[in-house]
Amino acid sequence: xxxxxxxxxxxxxxxxxxxxxxxxxxxxxxxxxxxxxxxxxxxxxxxxxxxxxxxxxxxxxxxxxxxxxxxxxxxxxxxxxxxxxxxxxxxxxxxxxxxxxxxxxxxxxxxxxxxxxxxxxxxxxxxxxxxxxxxxxxxxxxxxxxxxxxxxxxxxxxxxxxxxxxxxxxxxxxxxxxxxxxxxxxxxxxxxxxxxxxxxxxxxxxxxxxxxxxxxxxxxxxxxxxxxxxxxxxxxxxxxxxxxxxxxxxxxxxxxxxxxxxxxxxxxxxxxxxxxxxxxxxxxxxxxxxxxxxxxxxxxxxxxxxxxxxxxxxxxxxxxxxxxxxxxxxxxxxxxxxxxxxxxxxxxxxxxxxxxxxxxxxxxxxxxxxxxxxxxxxxxxxxxxxxxxxxxxxxxxxxxxxxxxxxxxxxxxxxxxxxxxxxxxxxxxxxxxxxxxxxxxxxxxxxxxxxxxxxxxxx
Numbered sequence: 001x002x003x004x005x006x007x008x009x010x011x012x013x014x015x016x017x018x019x020x021x022x023x024x025x026x027x028x029x030x031x032x033x034x035x036x037x038x039x040x041x042x043x044x045x046x047x048x049x050x051x052x053x054x055x056x057x058x059x060x061x062x063x064x065x066x067x068x069x070x071x072x073x074x075x076x077x078x079x080x081x082x083x084x085x086x087x088x089x090x091x092x093x094x095x096x097x098x099x100x101x102x103x104x105x106x107x108x109x110x111x112x113x114x115x116x117x118x119x120x121x122x123x124x125x126x127x128x129x130x131x132x133x134x135x136x137x138x139x140x141x142x143x144x145x146x147x148x149x150x151x152x153x154x155x156x157x158x159x160x161x162x163x164x165x166x167x168x169x170x171x172x173x174x175x176x177x178x179x180x181x182x183x184x185x186x187x188x189x190x191x192x193x194x195x196x197x198x199x200x201x202x203x204x205x206x207x208x209x210x211x212x213x214x215x216x217x218x219x220x221x222x223x224x225x226x227x228x229x230x231x232x233x234x235x236x237x238x239x240x241x242x243x244x245x246x247x248x249x250x251x252x253x254x255x256x257x258x259x260x261x262x263x264x265x266x267x268x269x270x271x272x273x274x275x276x277x278x279x280x281x282x283x284x285x286x287x288x289x290x291x292x293x294x295x296x297x298x299x300x301x302x303x304x305x306x307x308x309x310x311x312x313x314x315x316x317x318x319x320x321x322x323x324x325x326x327x328x329x330x331x332x333x334x335x336x337x338x339x340x341x342x343x344x345x346x347x348x349x350x351x352x353x354x355x356x357x358x359x360x361x362x363x364x365x366x367x368x369x370x371x372x373x374x375x376x377x378x379x380x381x382x383x384x385x386x387x388x389x390x391x392x393x394x395x396x397x398x399x400x401x402x403x404x405x406x407x408x409x410x411x412x413x414x415x416x417x418x419x420x421x422x423x424x425x426x427x428x429x430x431x432x433x434x435x436x437x438x439x440x441x442x443x444x445x446x447x448x449x450x451x452x453x454x455x456x457x458x459x
Contacts, residue, residue: 002109003024004117004138005305007303009303011026013300020327026102027109028105028106029107033104042312048162106121107120115131116128132298133300133327136302140266147234148234148260154237154258155258168257170192171257175260175263185344193255209354215348242256243256266306267304278294309340339415346386349410349411349413350405352418355402358401366394369427375446378438382408390404391417398428400426402421430448431445
C-alpha cells in the first residue's frame, strides 16, 4: 500500500496498514512529517493560544503584577516553545514510523494510473511505484476569495498568519468558522484590536445557539467587535499604513493586518488525479463512500481532502479505517458521535445533538438542563466567568441527546458526555455518579439535576 500525505489521516493509515502485515510506503513532499496540522495549523495555533491565555490572565491581575505587554513584542516571543514542540513531535512520529516498518519517501507524487505513481525526489530521477492500494491523505490549504489579494505580509491566510514579525495593533478577521473564531479570540486576548466580519448572522453557526452567543459575549467583553450579516466587497493594502476593508453599505475598516479565514480546499493540484480516473466534486473535494473508498476501487481517501468535519481527531480515525477497508479488515461501524472541539478563548465543545437539532427530531418539548461554572466550586476557584454546561434530553427527560460546554477545559470535559451517549445512558447516570470535588465535572451532576427537576413536573 502507498499512502500520500503524512498528516493525521496519512500517519494512521500507514501504521494501520503496516500492523496488518502489509508493505507500506508513506510519501510526503516536505522533509517533516505531520502536514499542516503539525506545522501550520493545530500545533502552532494551540501553542500561541496557551500563551495568549497566560497574557489574558496576567492582564486580569494587572494591579497585582503591574503587567503590560511591550508594544514592539515579536510574535515569535509568544510562540517561543513552538520549535521545541514541533521538533519533539517530528522526532516522535519519525520513530513511530521506523518502529512500525513504514518506508518514508520524501518526494512529490503524481498518478500515472489507478495503481501506479511517479514520485519526484529532490535532485533525483523520478521513481515509478506500483501498488495494489493507495490512500490519498494530502490535506488542504486555505481558500483565497477573488476579492482578497493575499500577500502574506499585510493580508494573510491561516497558513501565514503566524509568520508576522510583530504583534499588530489591529486585525480584521474575515470569516466566522472555527479557524476565524480561534484566531480572533486569541489575538484579542493578546490585546490586539480585532474586528471579526462574516456574511452570516452568527459565528460558528453549526454550534448550539447558547455556545455561539457565549462566544460572542466573551469576545466582545475582551474588546473585540463582531460584525455579522456583513458582506465584504474587497480588501487591500493602501500602500502606506494599513489594510482597508470595504463592506456593503459603505462601511470601511482600516487595520494593521487582515486574516482571511474563508475555508480550505483540498490539496490535489499536483496529484494528476485524472490519470487515476478520479475527479473532484463541486466543492473541490474527493468524494468517498461510507468505506472511504473513491469511485476508483483501488483508491481510498481520508482527512481534509474529503471535506468536513476536517478535524484532526476525525481524520486519524478515517485514515485508520481507510486502510482497514482497503485491506479487507473488519473495523466496525464508524460512529457519528464525533466531538467538536474549538480552541477559542473560551473553549467550546459539543457532542451529539444541539438543542435546535433535538427539537427538529424530537419536538419542541425536549428538556434541557444547564449548569453555570460560576455556581460550581471549581469554577469559582478558577474564576470562570462565562462557563456553561448544557445537557439536551428527550421530551421524557431521560435519554441524553447531546452535551455542549463552553469554558476552559471544555474540550476535555465533553468526553464524559460522549461516553454517556455512546453507552446510551439515561441522564440519571450523572446524578447517580459521584464526581471528585471540587471539579468542573461536577457541572454534569448539576445540569442533570436540572433535567430531573423538570422531569418531575411533567410526570
